[in-house]
Structures are given as C-alpha cells and as structure tokens.
Amino acid sequence: MTQDAAIALTSAAAGNGPLALEATGLSKDFKLGHGAILHAVRDVHISLYKSAVVALVGESGSGKSTVARMLAGQERPTAGTIALDGEPVDVRTGRAFRRYKSQVQYVFQDPFGSLNPVHSVGYHLARPVKLHQGRDVDVKKRVIELLEQVRLTPAAQFEPKYPHELSGGQRQRVSFARALAAEPNVLLADEPVSMLDVSIRLEMLNLLDDLRKRLHLALLYITHDIASARYFADEVLVMYGGQIVERGPAEEVTQQPAHPYTQLLIASAPDPDNLGSVLRSGNSAPRARGTGSGPAATGCPFSNRCPLADDKCRAENPALHQLTAVRAAACWRLSEAAPALANGTA
Ligand SMILES: Nc1ncnc2c1ncn2[C@@H]1O[C@H](COP(=O)(O)OP(=O)(O)OP(=O)(O)O)[C@@H](O)[C@H]1O
Ligand code: SF4
Ligand SMILES: [Mg+2]
Numbered sequence: 001m002t003q004d005a006a007i008a009l010t011s012a013a014a015g016n017g018p019l020a021l022e023a024t025g026l027s028k029d030f031k032l033g034h035g036a037i038l039h040a041v042r043d044v045h046i047s048l049y050k051s052a053v054v055a056l057v058g059e060s061g062s063g064k065s066t067v068a069r070m071l072a073g074q075e076r077p078t079a080g081t082i083a084l085d086g087e088p089v090d091v092r093t094g095r096a097f098r099r100y101k102s103q104v105q106y107v108f109q110d111p112f113g114s115l116n117p118v119h120s121v122g123y124h125l126a127r128p129v130k131l132h133q134g135r136d137v138d139v140k141k142r143v144i145e146l147l148e149q150v151r152l153t154p155a156a157q158f159e160p161k162y163p164h165e166l167s168g169g170q171r172q173r174v175s176f177a178r179a180l181a182a183e184p185n186v187l188l189a190d191e192p193v194s195m196l197d198v199s200i201r202l203e204m205l206n207l208l209d210d211l212r213k214r215l216h217l218a219l220l221y222i223t224h225d226i227a228s229a230r231y232f233a234d235e236v237l238v239m240y241g242g243q244i245v246e247r248g249p250a251e252e253v254t255q256q257p258a259h260p261y262t263q264l265l266i267a268s269a270p271d272p273d274n275l276g277s278v279l280r281s282g283n284s285a286p287r288a289r290g291t292g293s294g295p296a297a298t299g300c301p302f303s304n305r306c307p308l309a310d311d312k313c314r315a316e317n318p319a320l321h322q323l324t325a326v327r328a329a330a331c332w333r334l335s336e337a338a339p340a341l342a343n344g345t346a
Helices: 003-008 064-071 094-103 121-133 139-149 168-180 198-214 226-232 250-255 260-268 272-281 311-315
Strands: 019-033 036-049 053-057 079-084 104-107 186-190 218-223 235-240 243-249
Touching: 019 064, 036 053, 036 064, 036 079, 036 218, 036 243, 053 064, 053 226, 064 079, 064 104, 064 186, 064 218, 094 104, 104 168, 121 139, 121 168, 139 168, 168 198, 186 198, 198 218, 198 226, 218 226, 226 235, 226 250, 226 260, 235 250, 235 260, 243 250, 243 260
Parallel strands: 053 218, 053 235, 104 186, 186 218
Antiparallel strands: 019 036, 019 079, 235 243
16 A cells, blocks of 8 residues: 555544544664664554554564654654644754644653652652743642642652652653643653553553543554553554554454464464453563564565565565555455455455
C-alpha cells in the first residue's frame, strides 16, 4: 500500500473522538560511521485520536522509542510530516516547540531515572505548571489536583516527599502527573509499566485508561507485550525492523493476526485467549523467537526469521496491503499466512 493508501485506511481508533496528532511517512536514519546508515524507522503512519488508545507493539530495537521521540519533537525526522489538530508542526523555533510540547507529552519507561533525586514531588509538578499555564494559575492548588488525578492521596502528604521515599509505582504516577501538568491533548507513554513490579502493572494501566477517558487524551501506548496492547488499545500497530508490518483493531489483530511476525508474537504469548490475565499472573509475554537474528537488511525485514520466506521476500520489501477498511499487513504471502483475510472471507 502506498502512503496515500495508508491515509485512506480508517484507523480503528477513529470512532472515539477527533484527530489530534497525525504523522505521515515518518522515517529516521542514523549514521553509524564508515558511511553505514541504519534505517531505524521507515515510512510510519500514525493517527492519534482524542479519547482513544493506539498501541505500538514490537520487540527491542524495532524503532518504537524513535517514533515516540519524533512525535515528541525530540528527534528530527529524516522524512515525513507531523500535524497537530490539522496544523503542520514545525518544532524548529523555540516558541513553536514550547507550544507543541504543552500539547504532546512523553512519559518514559524508567520511573527511577526520570525524577531528579534532589527535588520534591511538589517541585517536579510546580515547574511545568508555571511553565505551561502562566502566572495566574494557583500553583499549589493545581499541584494537589494533579496528585489527586493520579491517585496519590492524601495529596498533601505526597507533595513534600522526595523520589527515594516513593515506590516505583508511585514514582511513575508522579511522572504521569508531571506530563498532565501541561494539560496536553496527546500522551506518549513509552513502556510505562515494563519496569514496574508485575503486581501493580494492571493497576497502572487502569489508571492510564481512566486518565485517557476523563481527560479525553489521545494516548500512544508503547509496549513489547502484545497481551497488554490487547488489554486496552483500540488500534494496534505492530512494528518490526523500523516499519509497521500490521495494523488494525486490537481485538481483531490479536484474535486473527495476518502477518507471520504478529502470528509469532501471539503464539509466544502464554495464554492468547486470556491475555488480560497474563498481566495479573506476571507471565509477561516473551519476545517472539525465530530462527534468525535481527531484521534482514534487504527485502522483507522478517525474511530471515519467517517460515514462509521465499526469494521474492528476500529481495523486495513489501508495502502495507489493505485487507479490510481498518486492517492492513505488509507481506507478500498473505494468501498463505492469512487466507481467510486475504480472500475477504474472514
Ligand atoms: N541516537 C541513535 N544513534 C544510532 N542508533 C540509534 C539511536 N537511537 C536509536 N538507535 C537505533 O535505532 C534502532 C531503534 O531503536 P529504538 O530505541 O527506537 O527501539 P525500541 O523499539 O524503542 O527498543 P526497546 O524496546 O529496546 O526500547 C535500534 O537499532 C537502536 O540501536
Ligand atoms: S513477506 Fe515473506 S518473509 Fe516477509 S513476512 Fe511475508 S512471507 Fe514472511
Ligand atoms: Mg524503546
């Protein structure tokens, strides 16, 4: 599917609210020295709608954080455009970047490294409130409100605490509160629960989901764990070797995956029919295993691990092919990998 066709594909997240952030043809190359170039992200299209969750799923090194950093304005794309509320974004000027940052917030995976140990919780929250909300705002009142929003209560007791006095989950709640201080429309949550104890992961995902609903946030949830993506995402984008290899409604993609890589991910999950319980039990889905190592440098990136790979797969990289109004997969051999979907009989 060409880039234009990608735009024609309806996002499974589109029903919840208006389009907030849209990235088209997003690519990032890194120069590695000796003239080598790493295509870390290739031609990615993402649409984030208010009140909806899009999950970006893929194993380590697939390019998820690079996508998030570009969406957050922290990394300049090699190619592609980003539009916020329909307006093309140019983050090269300081004022435009500040405005964009107030609307698009990024939460990192590491709740330990992301807070400064010498500053209190109140300080971490007061700073962005002052920066983004101007002088008239009652900073103290707003900090208390933010703590209550992330259920750190009684808020007055948490405000003077320092990061070392908090658990991992409490720190991640402070990170969420800090992101919300700017009153953003878009929240980019990069593996927000992967470093937390399994016993509190579900609670944290429920908190994110609750915040998304109450504040009408457009949420990008990044994870290597397709179980958690199914648990609360509207649309799933499966990433491999820097490109989106499959996209569609979370429920459909996880119940009936079309791409051989997604099939491998689902098959590797301990209990594909009861993926929500995986979070509760602590049996986080393992990263998919295959025969090869990293993505193939030429042809389909999955060709050195795919059981269906043939000469064409090793020579040419397939574009996304639209399967239904809301689903697409990038594979030359969909009629064998997912016959019912490819023949339109699913
Ligand atoms: N600044 C950089 N310079 C060179 N290579 C980079 C840079 N940042 C990322 N990469 C490479 O780009 C690829 C994608 O990295 P990225 O961090 O986006 O992956 P990821 O999907 O977020 O992985 P993880 O699940 O481990 O967080 C990797 O091969 C990584 O080594
Ligand atoms: S294009 Fe070929 S190698 Fe790639 S996923 Fe499809 S069948 Fe496998
Ligand atoms: Mg990452």
